[in-house]
Amino acid sequence: MNTTKHTAAPAVLEEAPLVQGGLTFGGITDKISGIVERPTPKLWWLLFGIALSGTLILAGAIGWLFYEGTGIWGLNNPVGWGWAIVNFVFWVGIGHAGTLISAILFLLRQKWRTAINRFAEAMTIVAVICAGIFPAIHVGRIWIVYYMFPLPNQMDMWPNFRSPLLWDVFAVGTYFTVSFLFWYVGLVPDLATFRDRAKTKIKKMVFGVMSLGWLGGNRQWRHYELAYLMLAGLATPLVLSVHSVVSTDFATSLIPGWHTTIFPPYFVAGAIFSGFGMVLTLAIIARKVFSLQNLITIDHLEKMNKIILVTGSMVGYAYIMEFFIAWYSGNIYEVFAFINRGFGNYAWAYWIMFLCNVITPQLFWFRKLRRSIVAMFTLSIFVNIGMWFERFVITVTSLSRDFLPSSWDYYSPTIWDIMTFVGSFGLFFTLFLLFLRFLPLIAMSEVKGVMPEADPHHHGHADTPAEGGAA
Amino acid sequence: MKTWAILAQFDTPADLMHAASSTRDAGYRKFDCHSPFPIHGMDDAMGLKRSSVGFIVGVMAVIGATIGFVLQTWVATSAYPLVISGKPLFSWQAFIIITFALFVLFGAFGAVFGMFRLIRLPRWHHPLFYSEQFKVVTDDGFVLVIESDDAKFDENGTKEFLAAIGGKNIELVRGEG
Numbered sequence: 001m002n003t004t005k006h007t008a009a010p011a012v013l014e015e016a017p018l019v020q021g022g023l024t025f026g027g028i029t030d031k032i033s034g035i036v037e038r039p040t041p042k043l044w045w046l047l048f049g050i051a052l053s054g055t056l057i058l059a060g061a062i063g064w065l066f067y068e069g070t071g072i073w074g075l076n077n078p079v080g081w082g083w084a085i086v087n088f089v090f091w092v093g094i095g096h097a098g099t100l101i102s103a104i105l106f107l108l109r110q111k112w113r114t115a116i117n118r119f120a121e122a123m124t125i126v127a128v129i130c131a132g133i134f135p136a137i138h139v140g141r142i143w144i145v146y147y148m149f150p151l152p153n154q155m156d157m158w159p160n161f162r163s164p165l166l167w168d169v170f171a172v173g174t175y176f177t178v179s180f181l182f183w184y185v186g187l188v189p190d191l192a193t194f195r196d197r198a199k200t201k202i203k204k205m206v207f208g209v210m211s212l213g214w215l216g217g218n219r220q221w222r223h224y225e226l227a228y229l230m231l232a233g234l235a236t237p238l239v240l241s242v243h244s245v246v247s248t249d250f251a252t253s254l255i256p257g258w259h260t261t262i263f264p265p266y267f268v269a270g271a272i273f274s275g276f277g278m279v280l281t282l283a284i285i286a287r288k289v290f291s292l293q294n295l296i297t298i299d300h301l302e303k304m305n306k307i308i309l310v311t312g313s314m315v316g317y318a319y320i321m322e323f324f325i326a327w328y329s330g331n332i333y334e335v336f337a338f339i340n341r342g343f344g345n346y347a348w349a350y351w352i353m354f355l356c357n358v359i360t361p362q363l364f365w366f367r368k369l370r371r372s373i374v375a376m377f378t379l380s381i382f383v384n385i386g387m388w389f390e391r392f393v394i395t396v397t398s399l400s401r402d403f404l405p406s407s408w409d410y411y412s413p414t415i416w417d418i419m420t421f422v423g424s425f426g427l428f429f430t431l432f433l434l435f436l437r438f439l440p441l442i443a444m445s446e447v448k449g450v451m452p453e454a455d456p457h458h459h460g461h462a463d464t465p466a467e468g469g470a471a
Numbered sequence: 472m473k474t475w476a477i478l479a480q481f482d483t484p485a486d487l488m489h490a491a492s493s494t495r496d497a498g499y500r501k502f503d504c505h506s507p508f509p510i511h512g513m514d515d516a517m518g519l520k521r522s523s524v525g526f527i528v529g530v531m532a533v534i535g536a537t538i539g540f541v542l543q544t545w546v547a548t549s550a551y552p553l554v555i556s557g558k559p560l561f562s563w564q565a566f567i568i569i570t571f572a573l574f575v576l577f578g579a580f581g582a583v584f585g586m587f588r589l590i591r592l593p594r595w596h597h598p599l600f601y602s603e604q605f606k607v608v609t610d611d612g613f614v615l616v617i618e619s620d621d622a623k624f625d626e627n628g629t630k631e632f633l634a635a636i637g638g639k640n641i642e643l644v645r646g647e648g
Contacts, residue, residue, distance in 0.1 A: 025507060025611035150542065158551035161543040162558070162565040170572040178579040185583055189507070189609065196606035212593035216608045217503035217616070218491075218513045220590040225509050226522040227586035231579055234528075238575045245568055448611075449508035456485040456510055 018112055018450055021294035025448050028295070032190075032440050033197055035290050040437065043289065048433050054426015061419040062137055070140045072416045079399045079411035084134045087421050089391040090274070091131035091428075092172065092246055093267075096239055097275025098124025099179060102186070103235035106228075112303055114446040115296050118190075119286065119435070120279045121183040126431040127278070128176045130424045135168065137420075164248040171245040178238055182231045185224070188214050189445040243271040250394065256337035257398035260325065266318035270390060273311035273357070277383030280304050282432070284377050286441060295442055298371050305370040308383060312361030315390075319358060337398060345410060346397040349389050356386025472645040475598040477629050478605065478616045479638025484510045486637060487613035491516040493636045494615065501621035505608040527585035528578045535577025539570040598646025605644075616644075 023031065065072055075082050098120040105113040139145050148169045150159055159166050191211035198204040214220070244264035251263040280301070287296045326338040341350050360382045369375040396411050413421075435441070452458050481487040484506065491504045495518045504513055514521075543566040547553070552560050587593065599605045599616065608614050615638060617629055626643070633641050 029507075029610045150546065156551070158546040160553055160555070161547055161569060162553075162555060162562055167568040167572075170569045174572040174576040177576060181579055181583045185586075193507075193609040196609045208595065212587070213595055213597060214592065214609075215503075215597060215599060216505045216507060218506070218510070218517055219503050219519070220592070221506070221509035222514050222519055223522045223524050223586045223589045226524045227528075227582040230524060230528045230582040234532075234575045234578045234582070237571075241568070241571060248568075445508045454484055454508055454510070456483075456488045456512055458485065 016297070016299050017452070018115065018297070018300075019295060019447060020297055023294055025451070025453070028444055028447055029193055029197075031292075031295070032442050032444050033194060035436075035441065036194070036438060037197070044433065044437060048430065048437075051426050051429035051433055054423050055430045056423075056426070057419050058133075058423025058427050061416050061423055062133075064416065065137055065420075066142055070138065072414060074412050074414045074417055076409050076411060078402050078407050078409060079396055081395050081399060082411055083392075083413050083417040083421055084138045086388065086391040086395050087424060088131050088134035088138075089246055089267075089395075090388050091127045091134070091424065092175075093243060093271035093274045093387060093391075094278045095124040095127040095131065095175070095179070095275060096243060096268070096271035097279045098122070098127075099175075099182075099235050099239040100272050100275065101279070102182060103232040103239065106232040107236060110303075111450040112300050114443055114450050115292075115300050116279065116283055116304075116442075117446070118183075118186065118443040119282065119441045121179065121186070122435045122439070122441075123279060123282060123432065124179050124275075125176070125183060126428050126435070127275075128172065128179065129431065130428050132172060132176065133424065133427075134420075135165075164245065164252050167245045168249060171242045175238060175242045178231070178235055182228075182235055185228060185231065186443055186446070187439065188212060188224075189216060190440040190443060192216065193444055194440065240268055243267040255398050255402055256331070256333040257341065257394070259334075260322065262318055262321060262325065266315070266322075269311050269314035269318065270357075270387060273308060273315050273361075274383060274387035276304055276308045276311065277380045277387065280308070280376060280380040281384065284373060284380070286436065290441070292442065295447065298373075301373075301376060302367075302370045305364045305376055305379075308361055308379070309364040309370075312357060312364075312383070316358035316361075319354065333403060337401065340401050341393060341397050344397070345400060346393060349393050350397070353386050353389035353393050356382040357390060360386075472647065474619045474626060474643055475646045476616045476618045476644045477626070477633060477641060478599070478602060478614050478644060479633040479641045480604065480607065481613045481615065481638060484613060487615060488513055488516045490615050490636050490638065494617065494632075497632060498623045499617055499621050501618040501624075503616050503618075505605070505612075505614040505616060507609055507611060522589070524582060524586050524589065528581040531581025531585070532574045532578030535580075536570050536574035538577075539573035540566055543569060598644055601646050602642055602644050604640055604642060 019028070073082055073084065098117075101113050101120040102117045102124075105117075136142070136145055139148075147157075148159060148166065150161075188211055191207050192214035195204065195207035195211045198207050244267065247263035247267035250258040251260060253259060283296055283301065283304070287293060323338050323342075326334045329335075341347070360379055363369050363375070363379060369379075400411055401408055448454055479490075481490055487504050487506060488510060491502075491513060494502050495516070502517075504510070504517060506513075540563075544561060544563070547562070547566075548560045554560070604612075605614060606612075615633070617624060617633070619626075623629075630641055630643075
């Protein structure tokens with residue numbers, strides 16, 4: 001009796017280990033470095049070929065745009081913002097999940113982030129590159145695109161700092177720079193691992209230069225860790241502000257359906273929602289292709305699904321609240337704008353959005369679906385589609401039915417709009433595949449750091465690295 | 472080439488941390504503990520103070536915010552005054568976002584470049600790279616390095632000391648720091 005009483009498990013919930021399959025420190029190094037050191041798989045070449053073709057389509061579409069002008073797009077009056085702006089908001093939003101994982105979850109001490117933060121951050125950087133293209137090519141006269149920056153010039157002309165469009169330049173520019181620095185700082189210790197494993201002279205030189213001479217001494221780590229924490233602290237308010245600023249592009253105008261104060265938080269929730277959709281899509285594929293089931297476990301995926309459920313519910317709340325406020329405001333233009341969204345010329349887009357963003361994510365209330373790869377992959381695709389449509393609904397529906405019925409028009413994309421959008425996916429996957437092929441897709445040093453064996457107060461089991469195993 | 476340092480390997484993070492406190496207690500100052508990931512509690516074991524990166528970040532962030540706010544104010548009120556919707560030229564509320572963006576941007580520059588300055592990177596070469604076994608540090612090894620510049624350093628004595636605290640594969644590293 002007594003013994004049972006003493007050995008009974010204490011009333012704490014034991015979490016499953018983050019790294020499964022008995023991987024050791026060395027095992028993690030071999031696993032992640034092995035992906036890059038192995039000869040390039042045929043599948044990679046196939047995917048890269050497809051992605052690169054997409055990039056060429058993008059280049060072609062942009063080339064023609066520069067030659068001919070924005071008239072090749074389906075824009076009209078009053079719909080002056082079409083797919084280009086939709087795509088911009090879509091891609092910036094995708095990026096937000098990477099920063100949420102790398103910065104906010106870091107501050108919240110969510111150790112499970114280490115398995116996914118590296119490629120989520122890479123996804124952020126690539127997505128922001130794709131996003132940045134659209135407003136730049138949208139200016140029409142690309143040769144004076146530098147007017148956006150406050151550069152001293154012979155005309156003594158300066159940009160209007162009170163315009164949200166200029167805020168965007170600074171917010172997105174800062175976001176890209178900070179995300180890139182954060183990602184690169186995280187990469188340095190892993191690049192040093194690659195440097196020390198390199199066999200050929202070229203690899204030794206390339207990784208030697210890229211790892212900046214990293215030694216892994218505690219006199220480096222102590223500064224490194226604080227710098228990383230500082231970056232996380234800076235990136236956290238930044239990521240929340242970026243999509244808020246993007247939303248002010250709409251919210252500071254007077255168009256019914258745009259002129260609402262709910263936009264900043266609603267855009268941020270939507271951004272994180274869409275970004276997690278994309279991270280999940282990519283994570284499921286990468287996990288399968290590179291057999292990373294021990295590092296990106298089903299528990300990791302379930303946690304992401306919970307975030308999708310939470311942010312999806314916030315988005316759903318915002319959709320419904322918009323309708324309520326439109327009615328409550330008593331403003332006839334506002335009321336019309338929302339009735340028109342649900343039942344007007346673009347109702348089909350509205351209901352696709354509503355289905356993909358509000359209804360299907362609710363399936364994640366079921367644990368079984370949260371842990372089913374097929375279910376979550378399907379739902380993540382739904383999220384990606386739904387969030388693109390959300391931006392389409394916001395941008396196009398509101399513009400096409402503004403104040404004066406005499407100016408109303410219907411907007412449809414042209415083949416060039418479609419090619420630019422498809423091409424941006426090509427660019428996204430081209431850069432992402434290059435990352436998967438040449439850089440460590442999982443943060444090795446961070447994953448090792450959250451293993452129980454890494455804690456100096458860990459009292460080894462029989463399975464701790466054997467004597468001399470380090471050599 | 473002169474002796475640059477002596478290094479020794481340890482099996483686990485805990486061993487390396489004990490070794491670090493022993494080394495510090497033995498009076499060594501110029502030593503470092505190399506590991507594939509940061510080990511919590513190592514700063515105390517080695518007797519190191521808190522990093523000053525935070526201070527650099529703070530100063531840089533304030534500089535960034537100041538540049539942002541002053542630039543916008545100067546442009547809006549004096550260099551290129553534009554009246555938009557009859558709003559005052561000095562509409563500071565509209566300047567907050569870019570001020571904030573530059574606060575974050577400069578702060579991040581401070582964190583990254585300040586940190587690299589403090590750890591004296593980038594550098595393309597280091598005597599420790601002469602050691603083959605030092606490569607375990609970026610994989611799964613835990614290595615303690617005592618530099619020959621240390622006042623207490625003495626080739627044989629230090630070697631014996633490292634062996635006594637449990638160091639393995641003790642190696643003499645030669646090179647110019």
